[in-house]
Amino acid sequence: MRDLGAEPTLQGIFSTNRRPLMVSANTDFGYDSKIEGGVIVSRADAAINWIRTNSMWPMPMGLACCAIELMAVGGARFDIARFGAEVMRFSPRQADCMIVAGTVTYKMAPQVRRIYDQMAAPKWVIAMGACASSGGMYRSYATLQGVDRIVPVDVYVSGCPPRPEALLDALMKLQDKVRREPSARRLLSA
Numbered sequence: 559m560r561d562l563g564a565e566p567t568l569q570g571i572f573s574t575n576r577r578p579l580m581v582s583a584n585t586d587f588g589y590d591s592k593i594e595g596g597v598i599v600s601r602a603d604a605a606i607n608w609i610r611t612n613s614m615w616p617m618p619m620g621l622a623c624c625a626i627e628l629m630a631v632g633g634a635r636f637d638i639a640r641f642g643a644e645v646m647r648f649s650p651r652q653a654d655c656m657i658v659a660g661t662v663t664y665k666m667a668p669q670v671r672r673i674y675d676q677m678a679a680p681k682w683v684i685a686m687g688a689c690a691s692s693g694g695m696y697r698s699y700a701t702l703q704g705v706d707r708i709v710p711v712d713v714y715v716s717g718c719p720p721r722p723e724a725l726l727d728a729l730m731k732l733q734d735k736v737r738r739e740p741s742a743r744r745l746l747s748a
């Protein structure tokens with residue numbers, strides 16, 4: 559019978575006088591009690607990307623019906639806070655992930671681009687739904703045929719409308735992308 563009362567504590571896992579109880583295949587962080595003592599070794603890229611992936615502040619660019627699904631991810635049922643992205647900012651200077659949710663008209667396009675330009679780097683864009691990704695069903699003179707004509711899109715979400723889970727999936731894909739970015743090199747060469 560397994561002893562359920564013997565769960566390892568954080569202090570036990572990282573204690574300096576014995577080997578770690580948990581072994582991880584994660585190469586971003588290294589720890590060996592015999593070599594490093596109480597020090598965890600990592601790469602600058604891993605540390606920077608870890609911070610960035612878990613603190614994305616969205617710029618909610620709700621332009622049509624998809625915005626309702628965008629609002630739903632903030633509720634308890636979908637709970638975008640699990641990904642550290644619940645802080646919707648309506649100031650572009652405090653946001654780093656623009657979520658374009660809805661139909662982008664030619665009239666609105668310059669404003670979308672201006673808000674994108676006002677966001678501080680690094681910044682990312684999610685095109686949510688068929689309209690934002692490709693113009694959707696609106697093959698008309700008034701509709702931009704995809705927001706990627708005015709801003710660089712990192713992740714596209716299909717559907718009309720996409721479900722809130724699809725947006726969370728896109729957010730996780732964006733986090734995976736950010737984890738692979740050479741952030742330290744870009745910071746030093748900027």
Ligand code: SF4
Nearest residue numbers: 623624687689718719
């Ligand atoms: S993709 Fe569908 S739900 Fe989303 S903005 Fe376009 S028409 Fe509305």
